[in-house]
Amino acid sequence: MKLLVVCLGNICRSPMGEGALRARIERSPLAGRVEVDSAGTAGWHRGKAPDPRAVACARRHGVDISGLRARQLQSDDFLRFDHILCADPDNLDEALALAPPQARGKAALLLPWAGITHASTVPDPYYGGDADFEHSWSLLEAAAEAVVRRLSARPDSGIIGP
Incomplete structure (x- = not known):
């Protein structure tokens, strides 16, 4: 299975989401079965580090994302990935386009x-502080934990059979 995490510029939320997902997956029975990448709907930061x-x-949470590089979402990502997971409604609309x-x-x-029910959007921290x-991060980490549960428990996930 291949998951793609998407935000606007691919330098804040989506690389943190990619890192959180990879870390959770590596510590789970899904290790080696799920690939994770990230992209941005805008190309301003293409090739730049997070x-x-x-x-x-x-x-601070034990995850190294320093080697990731920003890239822009492409239409062929919809052919290469099983799920395109967007940080907010605006990026979802851009992805759907x-x-x-x-x-x-x-x-x-x-x-x-x-399966997170207490929030629907990962807010963009770019103009904020620590x-x-x-x-x-707390929302992305909760999502990563929930994704592992979802993919491990659902027979239709394509990961763990009945």
């Missing part, structure tokens, strides 16, 4: 898709 504040936040008609069902908001990055 925001230093995102790197520092992830590092790129989706081939037969693949539109692959795109969803990350938090609700994961507390904003920590808040986004």
